[in-house]
Amino acid sequence: MATPDVYVQLGTPDPLFSKIINSPRLNPSPKETQESLKRSFAKYLAGDNMLSPVGKLFNPSKHLTFEEPSYVHTMEDIGYPSSNGVSPIAVSEPFRLFSEEAVNIMRDEILDPEVQEKYSYTSDIAPRQIRGYAPKYAKFIFEAWKHPETLSIISKIAGVELVPVMDYEIGHINMSVPGAKIKCNKDAPVTEDDEEAIVGWHRDSYPFVCVLMMSDTTGMVGGETALRTGTGEIKKVRGPSKGCAVVLQGRYIDHQALKAFGGQERITMVTSFRPRSPRVRDDTVLNTVRPISNLSDLYGQAVEYQLENAESRIRDMLRNVRESMKAGATDVQSIKSFLDFEIKTLSHLNKEIVEESMVKKGFVGEVCVAGNKRNKVE
Numbered sequence: 173m174a175t176p177d178v179y180v181q182l183g184t185p186d187p188l189f190s191k192i193i194n195s196p197r198l199n200p201s202p203k204e205t206q207e208s209l210k211r212s213f214a215k216y217l218a219g220d221n222m223l224s225p226v227g228k229l230f231n232p233s234k235h236l237t238f239e240e241p242s243y244v245h246t247m248e249d250i251g252y253p254s255s256n257g258v259s260p261i262a263v264s265e266p267f268r269l270f271s272e273e274a275v276n277i278m279r280d281e282i283l284d285p286e287v288q289e290k291y292s293y294t295s296d297i298a299p300r301q302i303r304g305y306a307p308k309y310a311k312f313i314f315e316a317w318k319h320p321e322t323l324s325i326i327s328k329i330a331g332v333e334l335v336p337v338m339d340y341e342i343g344h345i346n347m348s349v350p351g352a353k354i355k356c357n358k359d360a361p362v363t364e365d366d367e368e369a370i371v372g373w374h375r376d377s378y379p380f381v382c383v384l385m386m387s388d389t390t391g392m393v394g395g396e397t398a399l400r401t402g403t404g405e406i407k408k409v410r411g412p413s414k415g416c417a418v419v420l421q422g423r424y425i426d427h428q429a430l431k432a433f434g435g436q437e438r439i440t441m442v443t444s445f446r447p448r449s450p451r452v453r454d455d456t457v458l459n460t461v462r463p464i465s466n467l468s469d470l471y472g473q474a475v476e477y478q479l480e481n482a483e484s485r486i487r488d489m490l491r492n493v494r495e496s497m498k499a500g501a502t503d504v505q506s507i508k509s510f511l512d513f514e515i516k517t518l519s520h521l522n523k524e525i526v527e528e529s530m531v532k533k534g535f536v537g538e539v540c541v542a543g544n545k546r547n548k549v550e
């Protein structure tokens with residue numbers, strides 16, 4: 173029986189997963205990765221992007237103003253093995269993504285009083301977040317992040333084909349209140365590096381994020397993302413200006429958002445992504461989002477996409493098993509690997525679906541406590 177290439181060993185090393193997953197990928201060197209990205213960008217900018225648009229509001233020729241990032245840092249650049257995550261890419265420098273007009277349409281959608289009233293969340297690490305309003309109240313935002321050309325750009329930068337994790341995570345908004353300084357958690361061990369942090373050390377719930385700046389940053393100082401490298405050093409990546417974005421593999425890198433000074437409003441839009449392939453292992457956790465979500469929507473959509481992925485893998489395996497039976501050559505090892513993988517994947521998902529009564533609304537700070545402890549221990 174042919175062994176399916178279903179199980180790709182990427183992500184935080186886990187001995188149980190590692191045992192059952194075969195990686196067909198070769199990890200390219202940082203230099204090879206940079207050269208490959210350069211070729212991809214050149215092709216994209218030369219117009220090799222003949223993908224049909226979806227929706228009617230978002231027009232890529234008008235609303236996408238993509239300019240290649242000046243540099244894309246690899247995992248190896250910041251001292252991590254390139255196999256740590258779902259891609260060898262760590263983080264991009266800021267790059268132009270959407271036009272001024274596009275960002276202004278997005279602003280109109282999220283600043284709608286009904287959206288502000290119905291979808292605002294407050295937590296111990298952020299005064300105001302707006303989540304789960306698309307597509308119902310934000311058709312343009314929804315189309316912009318779902319459009320094949322946008323996905324092509326994000327995927328090329330990320331070094332892996334990506335899709336939004338689920339509709340619920342499209343266009344998460346962080347709105348900062350001028351002058352307010354929010355500590356991650358009063359019990360968290362604070363280091364010098366935390367002094368200017370508005371969100372303490374943490375790892376994201378999902379593999380990749382794209383953070384879009386929606387405010388005019390003229391006169392703004394700070395606002396960088398600080399990364400903790402594999403050797404324990406702190407590296408800062410410049411914050412984007414209006415219409416610009418950064419792509420970060422935040423599930424696998426300790427990072428913190430640094431405070432911006434300047435007194436003006438600062439609105440960022442964070443859209444989370446996962447690999448399109450159901451064959452790449454899914455390390456998604458929901459701890460950073462459960463306390464600030466409509467759990468019915470979050471759980472429903474998380475379970476839906478993970479079951480769709482499982483369905484695809486099961487169909488492939490079923491085909492292989494049927495073919496092998498015809499040939500009279502059942503591969504026991506392959507079947508056991510498949511079953512182990514599915515059990516682990518569904519058990520992991522089961523742990524993430526926490527009873528509603530156990531979820532402390534608005535308490536996200538413990539994620540940062542864990543991040544700070546990790547920094548102290550390692």
Ligand SMILES: [Fe+2]
Nearest residue numbers: 375376422427
């Ligand atoms: Fe983050």
